Amino acid sequence: MIYLEQFSYLLASALFIIGLKYLGxxxxxxxxxxxxxxxxxxxxxxTLVVSGVAGPIQIIVGMVAGGLVGGIVAKxxxxxxxxxxxxxxxxxGGVASTLVAFSEYLEPTTTPVTLDVNITLILSLFIGTVTLxxxxxxxxxxxxxxxxxxxxxxxxxxxxxxxxxxxxxxxVMYVLTPDVPMWPVLIILAAAIFGVTFVIPIGGADxxxxxxxxxSYSGLAASATGFVLSNNVLIIAGxxxxxxxLILTQLMCDAMNRSLFNVLFGAVGTDDSTGxxxxxxxxxxxxxxxxxxxxxxxxxxxxxxVPGYGLAVAQAQHVLNExxxxxxxRGIDVKYAIHPVAGRMPGHMNVLLAEANVPYDLLYxxxxxxxxxxxxxxxxxIGANDVVNPAARTKKDSPLYxxxxxxxxxxxxxxxxxxxxxxxxxxxxxxxxxxxKTMMVFGDAKAVVTGLVKALKESDE
Amino acid sequence: MEPxxxxxxxxxxxxxIGFELxxxxxxxxxxxxxxxxxxISGITVVGALLAANxxxxxxxxxxxxxxxxxxxxxxxxxxxxTDRMLGMFKKDKKTEKGA
Numbered sequence: 001m002i003y004l005e006q007f008s009y010l011l012a013s014a015l016f017i018i019g020l021k022y023l024g025x026x027x028x029x030x031x032x033x034x035x036x037x038x039x040x041x042x043x044x045x046x047t048l049v050v051s052g053v054a055g056p057i058q059i060i061v062g063m064v065a066g067g068l069v070g071g072i073v074a075k076x077x078x079x080x081x082x083x084x085x086x087x088x089x090x091x092x093g094g095v096a097s098t099l100v101a102f103s104e105y106l107e108p109t110t111t112p113v114t115l116d117v118n119i120t121l122i123l124s125l126f127i128g129t130v131t132l133x134x135x136x137x138x139x140x141x142x143x144x145x146x147x148x149x150x151x152x153x154x155x156x157x158x159x160x161x162x163x164x165x166x167x168x169x170x171x172v173m174y175v176l177t178p179d180v181p182m183w184p185v186l187i188i189l190a191a192a193i194f195g196v197t198f199v200i201p202i203g204g205a206d207x208x209x210x211x212x213x214x215x216s217y218s219g220l221a222a223s224a225t226g227f228v229l230s231n232n233v234l235i236i237a238g239x240x241x242x243x244x245x246l247i248l249t250q251l252m253c254d255a256m257n258r259s260l261f262n263v264l265f266g267a268v269g270t271d272d273s274t275g276x277x278x279x280x281x282x283x284x285x286x287x288x289x290x291x292x293x294x295x296x297x298x299x300x301x302x303x304x305x306v307p308g309y310g311l312a313v314a315q316a317q318h319v320l321n322e323x324x325x326x327x328x329x330r331g332i333d334v335k336y337a338i339h340p341v342a343g344r345m346p347g348h349m350n351v352l353l354a355e356a357n358v359p360y361d362l363l364y365x366x367x368x369x370x371x372x373x374x375x376x377x378x379x380x381x382i383g384a385n386d387v388v389n390p391a392a393r394t395k396k397d398s399p400l401y402x403x404x405x406x407x408x409x410x411x412x413x414x415x416x417x418x419x420x421x422x423x424x425x426x427x428x429x430x431x432x433x434x435x436x437k438t439m440m441v442f443g444d445a446k447a448v449v450t451g452l453v454k455a456l457k458e459s460d461e
Numbered sequence: 462m463e464p465x466x467x468x469x470x471x472x473x474x475x476x477x478i479g480f481e482l483x484x485x486x487x488x489x490x491x492x493x494x495x496x497x498x499x500x501i502s503g504i505t506v507v508g509a510l511l512a513a514n515x516x517x518x519x520x521x522x523x524x525x526x527x528x529x530x531x532x533x534x535x536x537x538x539x540x541x542x543t544d545r546m547l548g549m550f551k552k553d554k555k556t557e558k559g560a
Binding site: 013016017019020021023024025026029030032033034036037040043044047048051056058059061062063065066067068069070071073074075077079082085086089090092093095096097099100102103104106107109116120211212215218219221222223225226227228229230231232233234235236237238239240241242243244245246247248251338340345346347348350351354355357359360361362363365 | 463464465467468471472475476477478479480482483484485486487488489490491492493494495496497498499500501502503504505506507508509510511512513514515516519520521522524525526527528529530531532533534535536537538539540541542543544545546547548549550551552553
């Protein structure tokens with residue numbers, strides 16, 4: 001039986017790997033997810049059957065309860081709320097690991113408990129709990145339950161350092177006297193506080209990085225639990241997730257031109273707004289209306305749309321798609337340029353546009369489309385600012401300097417749909433607003449795009 | 462070999478595979494990747510099942526049951542929402558567009 005069990009876990013591990021591979025391409029992604037689903041089913045069923053776990057009623061109750069909650073959330077969640085959901089689910093992964101590790105501490109499955117099991121148990125308790133409380137804070141910030149601005153306590157870094165020291169001390173005490181339950185409990189407590197102090201100083205706009213990082217932690221927590229139980233499928237699946245989260249973290253940091261250290265400890269940013277902080281500005285711009293913008297569209301051949309989070313806040317994705325379809329019906333070449341940090345989590349904007357029925361082959365990554373702006377008639381920027389700010393290329397003292405941007409300033413006409421003149425999240429004024437070829441259309445993204453659609457329809461008639 | 466050493470081998474190799482696989486995922490799919498990997502990290506449910514497997518109501522059993530519930534939220538919720546999201550990704554119907 002042990003062979004059947006082990007080979008089934010091996011099969012599940014292989015299927016997880018194949019599933020992740022298929023997730024890497026839009027054509028096969030759905031199949032990849034199904035492979036991973038099947039892998040999970042194999043792992044669960046074999047555990048239930050071979051380990052004789054299926055007996056006790058509480059197992060069924062736990063599975064059904066969790067499955068129902070998960071299913072309902074998955075059905076009801078709005079795509080704009082995906083970041084919150086992923087944050088919360090990261091936390092659930094973490095707490096599951098902590099619970100399993102503590103349960104294993106109370107009643108070990110293998111005795112005698114060796115030193116290496118104890119050490120991995122500490123890791124499992126620690127990572128799992130940090131993931132839980134850190135994720136809860138990230139969730140609260142994204143959901144608006146607490147302010148998105150960084151919260152910095154007096155001597156914040158000293159506090160974090162002391163918490164780490166405390167965890168190490170408790171860990172050593174635990175290894176020396178494993179029979180005293182106070183030590184693992186203290187480890188959990190210190191880790192819980194650390195999770196909170198770790199995430200509260202991080203600003204709302206940096207949440208994509210934090211979610212990706214906590215995603216990685218939730219995988220590492222599963223891996224650590226695998227170490228405790230000497231279970232390879234946990235180790236492998238957890239390691240895959242850990243690696244995935246880490247890569248996404250790095251990509252997000254690169255896209256913001258920040259180091260992970262700066263994101264975690266820099267306490268940058270003010271609030272989770274789209275950055276209408278309103279720096280004092282003396283230059284004036286020419287204001288245009290949606291009708292003016294519609295008239296320009298009568299003469300163009302190519303349009304690249306640059307959506308930012310302001311678009312999602314205004315719920316303007318669907319009407320934007322309608323506009324795109326009208327333009328395409330006229331024979332205009334329409335493309336969407338997606339900056340890596342558009343949205344509130346990695347890849348978020350793509351999902352929001354896909355939900356609004358924008359075909360995914362019209363969505364272009366920054367590197368694939370940046371050379372096309374110079375041959376484009378109109379760059380239409382909706383609810384984005386920092387990611388198109390040319391100051392990032394030239395102004396050495398700017399916080400944006402060095403950040404990769406979309407080259408909208410190379411287009412023949414640049415249209416901004418924006419709520420106000422305010423600078424972006426980084427507080428850097430956008431010189432492009434004052435350029436002669438720039439049209440500023442102020443207003444809510446949904447109202448303006450709806451106006452544009454109306455103007456286009458009238459001109460089509 | 463020591464079980465710990467075996468575990469470290471397995472972990473290290475899996476991390477390398479993970480890096481290899483994920484670096485190739487385009488930004489288009491990053492959100493489904495995250496929710497999908499969320500579901501995968503629900504693999505802890507295997508450990509939770511073992512922990513809850515007892516004919517008693519000791520604290521360790523109760524913690525195991527709680528862990529099952531949390532991990533299953535991840536598994537079911539994660540896979541379902543990923544599937545729902547990926548179902549939204551559609552190619553352009555009109556294969557030929559004006560240039």
